[in-house]
Amino acid sequence: MSAVRAAAARYAGTRVPRVEDARLLTGHGTFVDDVVRPGMVHACFVRSPLARARITGIDATAALELDGVHAVFLADDLNPGVHEQWYTLIGRDVPDTPRPPLARDEVRFVGDPVAMVVADDRYLAEDAAELVEVDYEPLPPVVDYVTARESDDLVHEGYPRNVAGELAARPAEELAPIFDAAAHVVEATIYQQAYAQVPMETRGLVAEWSAATGELTLWAATQSPHEVRLFCSRLLGVDEHRVRVVMRDTGGGFGQKVAPQREDMCVMLAAPKVPGPLKWIEDRRENLLAAGKSRHEHADARIAFDSEGKILAASIDYVQDVGAYPTPWPVGTAAAVGMFFPGPYRVPDATFTSTCVFSNTSGRTAYRGPWQFESVTREVLLDAAARRMGVDPAELRRRNLIRREDLPYTNPNGMPYDDISPMETFEQALKILDYGAFRREQERARAEGRYLGVGTCTYVEPTTAAMALHATEGATIRIEPSGKVNVYVSGGSSGNSIETTVVQLTADALGVDIADVSTVQGDTAVTPFGGGAAGSRSGSMTAGAVAETASVLRERITAIAAHRLEAAAEDIELAGGRASVRGVPSAGVTLAEIANLAYFEPASLPPGVPAGLEASGRYSPEHPIIWANATHVSTCEVDPRAGRVTLLRHIVSEDCGPMINPSVVEGQIAGGTVQGIGGVLYEHLAYDADGNPVTTTLMDYLLPTAAEVPGIEYGHVETPGPGPGGYKGAGEGGAIGAPPAVINAVADALAPFGVEITRLPLTPEAIVALVREARREVAP
Template sequence: MTGSVHTATAVSAAARYAGARVRRVEDPRLLTGQGTFVDDVVRPRMVHACFVRSPFPRARILGIDASAALALDGVHAVFVAADLNPDVHEAWYGILGKNVPDTPRPPLAEDEVRFVGDPVALVIAENRYVAEDAVDLVEVDYDPLPAVADYAGAQETDELVHEAYPNNLAGGFRGSPVDAVDAACASAAHVVAETFFQQAYAPVPMETRGIVVEWAGGELTIWVASQAPHEVRAFAARLLGLPENRVRAIMRDTGGGFGQKVNPMREDMCIMLAARKVPGAIKWIEDRRENLMAANQARHAHGYTRFAFDEDARIVAAQIEYTQDVGAYPTPWPVGTSAAVGMLFPGPYRIPTATWSTWSVFSNTVGLSAYRGPWQFESVAREVLLDIAARRLGLDPADLRRRNFLANADMPYQNPAGFLYNHLSPREVFEAGLAKLDYDAFRREQAAAREQGRYLGVGTASYVEPTASAMGFYATEGATIRIEPSGKVNVYLAGGSTGNSLETTAVQLTADALGVDLADVNTIQGDTAVTPFGGGTGGSRSGSMIAGAVQETGAQLRERIIAIAAHLLEAPAENIELARGRATVQGDPSPGLSVAEIAAVAYFEPDKLPKEVPPGLEASGRYQAKDMMQWANATHVCTCEVDIVTGVVTLLRYIVSEDVGPMINPNIVEGQVAGGTVQGIGGALYENLVYDADGNPLATTFLDYLVPTMAEVPLIEIVHLETPGSGPGGYKGAGEGGAIGAPPAIINAVADALAPFGVTITRLPVTPASIVDLLVSARAQSA
């Protein structure tokens, strides 16, 4: 799936595994079907849950009759809002804290349903088959109401999604006053402005949402598909008013998350609340239709964007006015996170003046949640507008960017929205990507193809990516490392791995930190009963934060091992070398002591230890990030061919030139980049969580919701540049970039192919039908 060019940097002599293409330690378990996903969990007397969901986008609930369902053999209970909602104690998320002005989050719909798929009742039965049959027997008396189906007009209608929010506005933010941008535009040589529209699409992980909750002995145990098991535990404790030490969350294997599984959603709340009302554990496994209908959407937004240029085509001012659809029940509070769209809009360019505004608007559709690069719209708007501007200014888009790029030599640099960039290489990765393509050669090939009636195009998209934030909930990460009496090593971490290989990452880092063999290290993650608190997987934080936690903890243990070895070998500690699982004395040919021998003394012969060293070999540490962000950056380069009769787009080459700092494991980084890129390809060309004008979803199966397959995805070629960050090991994040850069690069490639026709693309997705319509319109205008 991937090819790469790797520009290596020097690695510490002590690093035996970091930077190496180590095979994933998870794979033997997963590839042989021995993983443990939520649906694999079976508990005594376990019952199964299924939801009664609204068929209307908006309606009053006049009554619910569950008598027929309750009469069905095998049905244990039917819960409605009056049974569960009053038991909610608190329902806020740790990622934002309890003091944010949050949006509504009832477990079950109360007086009114607000989107198709809104959970109205919860059926509990002896198995899923009976539960689904019972759902059909629950009679709900609805009084349909006019729906706010289109968020773009939601602020002008008299209908309200939530009565407490006038004009259907969840909230908004403004950056600096627009006056300076207006003044710059008034005197600029060129001003280019467009409004861009992006469709709703969704993460669609291979494994849908799932949860098993068991209340027994005064304790709540939760098995869950999650990116953040400690957040699940904390949320459940808050929800039910329980002490955290009476709640345990267990996350074994999770088949994809992409932001959808960071925070518990309303269905999870229902299962947690119902668990204390039934005699056994409750399992709920979401089916694919539910996932597409009710597991939230992302990306649905539009934005007015404007650039002002001087006579030399240098950007003098920029503006974005961003409006996003947050649906009926967003997760979490969407207003604060939307500010990132405005603050990142200047991207990797030197822009002296900028302003922004963001607005979050309710609609009677499924709610908004995080999805791999939630601020991604800023790159779509900026990069597509730059290509449009280049054509209007008579410049090659690459040339226009070169006149405005920041370079590594410009770091640190504060963008006009206040973000301080550092350790970035935007111009460098751009040039490396174009060199990999041989940009000039492609332009010659394109010209020759046009003479033959074939339309090829090339597009680029460059961006900066904030990773490993030092803010609040995400600022720290803990680790516990125990060297067992046998010399084998266990490293305990919060976890949250959803296919992003955190197990392999932890094992590599720990082996290096302690100077032991990779095969001697095991990691335990995802069980809040035994692992230290951690923020989970989100914000491209895991690699950097795990590295910090292992470094803090491993240093303690390494010092202790060396102290014991120095004492037993009668040598100064500074002369002890610890490598390949053995402590030796520099210049001494004797074999020294193995870590297993040192561990045996530490546990079984404490009287032989130095006085200052405690028995055992176990330590816990906590890393706190110092810088506000670790910044990564990349350029995507895409070439394509467009059939002007059918509108079909064929991707020819796809190159990602990226700088995520030194790589703990290039295989894992490239997997993350490729996976995100494929999701971005889907967002550009195929995926569309579309609703009709009345608010009814039209894409609730894979027959209607199209995702790219191997047939549509080209080889993804990857070029690595490595500018170390300021965190441990210089590691940055790599989880979200692919999904950010792909849509604008593809749009620009398609628009470049169609440039002879004067086509301007401002709406996603770019489907064959939309391309044909654009060509017809362009021909009509030129006639």
């Protein structure tokens, strides 16, 4: 325990304006495409037009004859340069899937990079790429992952049945007696379509090799600069201190930019071979074509209930499409779908299987809440069960939600829940809506021929998972001779406002004015190692790192102040950038004066206190998972004839513990919620039967806009977590909770027609077809 009394929080918990906004909202951010280096050359990829084919020849002669073209790299030029390629995020010893930098011998999806052209500018590189002649021998593609396990064709040799990996819990037969004896069993096969992260800024990388020093500097659009650095050092077989990664601003990532992908590998491998710094910037079509997809999955799921509607058991057999080249290893998050499927409910018994299946399509990549499908499946089944039992869906949930008196609670798959409030967020969200009033309005509307619906989703979310890359987080704090404070963390601005929250936390920890604190992030040459923005970890992990580091400086500041003021250390208080004696406010010394002593008058320091005011600390969480939870409630009106869905209200009651900055938390919720709405109603990364992508522009790949999304309403329940400050993660929840709530709202609106929703997306055509099919089924 520090001898100095911790100052009461002044900034944490308040809506401090974002420090990033001054540059980002005025167009002064620095993104990868803003980086210009002397003598820079540009890369463009030659990509496969076929989903699966054998490469029988490549002729780059015409491309190389263009003035200003420096190189055309093929697989034999780059692939042999790979030393190791594994992600710190996952670990060295995890079985991985194939991931060659460039396709060799066979292409495996439309967009597969076959060659990389390097030229004086991007326009010339694109022109040259058109001149590279690739001879293909078409092969039958495996497009439908649902039937891929029965196909005689293999996406990758060595993976029988096209299975990339699978895991299972208890045998389903062990639960058969429970299901056989249950008063009610609801089961369904639910399908979710492929959709993508679509960050505002596409992927990009600038690589500058110094032959004189054997050092490589990378400017990266990334969520995790230290992961990029470690991955690159292993890839090239160079010491990590010879690789520097600089992340300035990143225009969104949502999981797509956590780990380097194949194109990044090509740029890294080619950098020592080209005459200047090498830049690659992905265009929007490439992003939708080859940057990865997510969410493409289905499950056979069922839940058993007793006669009072209490859950007896649940099981899910989950299958996901991982495309041709998933990044990173997909089996872990696939297993998470099964492990989390019981959700925030009292489920006595459960089991699951999870299977990852290759297909000749774009590879699966991480996306905000990659286990989201467990909530979709569970919450859709709960609403279906309520309709069949003749019970209100809210009442059915009340009978089964975990309550505070149930905690700690371990779900039947071994997930240990604590410090959560599912019942409280559920009731708060329904109160904000005035659920009873909505049901009355719904009845009146139906009498008028209008169809309103309400849907809910309550979920638990694992945050701050202490695994591999995420296991620790560091911070360095330097109080300058002027008394101003710089805090260094791995971080980086990718939309999660970590700059603002770090400044708030540091100002409180040292008792200084927030205007006197600045932060340096995203440069591996000066920032301590950290996991970056992923896994809803940034807030709680950085809070821990700042607290660990600030405690060292507080001890030192207190000792110097006590010595200077001839007072006991335990009587020193820090506030307003000043150390004073408790009860004697006139007796004090400013932080600038203390810094002056520490740097320039070391002889005047008390015995045992080192010169300077700089410290580094590292935080490792004591708990393997910190759980957050929330409830989403969505209301809508559906026109069954046109298939149009109009969202009316969307309410989120969130428990991410005490909030460092409520505006930041709500911004994270809003962003994820809009992505979830898009995934239900608009977005679809679709392929035809031959494996050709048909939505590779924003004319075809639809995104929600402000015109389609209602104002999001917020409620907050604050249950402190076990980490520093009680903070939990909040980055992924919106994308998890919004889809089931919207699906259930649409299903509730269409309940008079007997519609059951088991397939996404809910386009107007799909809704009209569902209503027509339901009407045919009830027709005499």
